[in-house]
Amino acid sequence: MRRLALIVVAISALAAPAAALALKASPGDGTLVVKKGEAPKNVPVVQLTITGSVIGEVKDAGRIVIDAGAKGPVPEVSGAGAGHDVSPKDTAQWWASNDGFKFRAVGGTFTILVYGSGVNLFAVGQGTVVLAGQPDTPSGDGSYYLNGAVDPKSLPGTPSKQLTIGTSG
Secondary structure: OHHHHHHHHHHHHHHHHHHHHOOOOOOOOEEEEEEEEEOOOOOOOEEEEEEEEEEEEEOOOEEEEEEOOOOOOOOEEEOOOOOEEOOOOOOEEEEEEOOOEEEEEEEEEEEEEEEEEEEEEEEEEEEEEEEOOOOOOOOOOOEEEEOOOOOOEEOOOOOOOOEEEOOOO
């Protein structure tokens, strides 16, 4: 009986921190998933402004620009060296790598541009996005799912119109 009580106490002690760390979705939050995205060199695969969280990777050569604002949470980029200021007066930074990198920007308002090939990204929150793929490839240049869609859509050959992630209500 003591052993059972000890197990229940131990599980309860582990459950409390796990619950505290769980992300809570706000009413109106939506999602964006991009898989195997690729666009021409100077065209962003993903041009995103969101209040929420974004995680992702660029598997091949690529570049990312993240603006978290002056008081926003610090984004993390691994595998691409140190961040570089976009300009002295701007709050944005950029990173680049020929061998791929991973990134995360969690719990704030971010403007993110992702360039390259092998772009995989997951975002949750509320905001807008413009997506692009390869102009000469009707399929095979990546796909995306928006706001819980079940069927993927191919990335457009030219930058899309601005799409809404989530709802404002």
